[in-house]
Amino acid sequence: MVRAHAAHGGGTPHPWVLWSGMAIAAVVALAAWPAGAQGAAGGDLWTKSGCADCHGNLAAGDGDPAYPQGPNLRRMTLARADLREVIACGRPGTDMPYHLANAYTGTACFGITGPVPNRMRKGIALTAAELDTLADFLATSVKGQARITKANCALFFGGNADDPACAQY
Numbered sequence: 423m424v425r426a427h428a429a430h431g432g433g434t435p436h437p438w439v440l441w442s443g444m445a446i447a448a449v450v451a452l453a454a455w456p457a458g459a460q461g462a463a464g465g466d467l468w469t470k471s472g473c474a475d476c477h478g479n480l481a482a483g484d485g486d487p488a489y490p491q492g493p494n495l496r497r498m499t500l501a502r503a504d505l506r507e508v509i510a511c512g513r514p515g516t517d518m519p520y521h522l523a524n525a526y527t528g529t530a531c532f533g534i535t536g537p538v539p540n541r542m543r544k545g546i547a548l549t550a551a552e553l554d555t556l557a558d559f560l561a562t563s564v565k566g567q568a569r570i571t572k573a574n575c576a577l578f579f580g581g582n583a584d585d586p587a588c589a590q591y
């Protein structure tokens with residue numbers, strides 16, 4: 423940097439200014455990337471899978487009144503493996519649908535393989551990998567997060583904290 427300084431003749435921005443700006447941008451990008459990318463994938467799945475209809479856009483239990491009322495998942499106490507199974511298999515005897523394409527018939531649900539229980543709702547078909555992403559997202563970014571922050575809201579809108587839906591947080 424000393425050589426760059428000595429050679430600096432004016433007219434163009436000082437190289438150090440450019441370099442430090444780039445370094446700061448790189449550090450910010452590195453710090454923001456992992457959580458944002460994972461959250462966005464989980465949040466996108468949440469929205470595209472129809473979970474919001476019953477559980478609300480931000481999983482806070484304020485779904486569309488036209489649908490059965492799903493509980494506030496921010497207050498749930500289920501462990502990650504258990505909530506994954508509920509999403510895959512639904513909950514028999516309730517309005518919670520199953521989402522794994524071959525649940526019950528090809529993949530055991532609650533320890534049993536067999537016909538899908540009577541009157542079970544079928545949700546959008548998700549792959550095992552999508553279930554993992556969704557379960558990780560709910561376990562880390564929804565469960566225990568009763569107070570919604572702007573950053574948490576952004577996870578449901580592709581990482582965009584400026585989405586109008588997040589303006590109130």
Ligand code: HEC
Nearest residue numbers: 471472473476490491492493498505508509513516517518
């Ligand atoms: C048709 C409405 C409906 C849809 C769609 C729906 N749910 Fe549910 N969900 C419910 C209801 C109702 C319950 C409560 C079941 C009960 O009474 O135990 C529930 C329970 C759950 C639970 C267990 C919560 C607890 O504390 O026991 C999880 C986790 C869950 N839903 C996640 C999801 C996810 C993820 C999706 C989308 C892939 C989804 N739900 C889609 C209605 C729905």
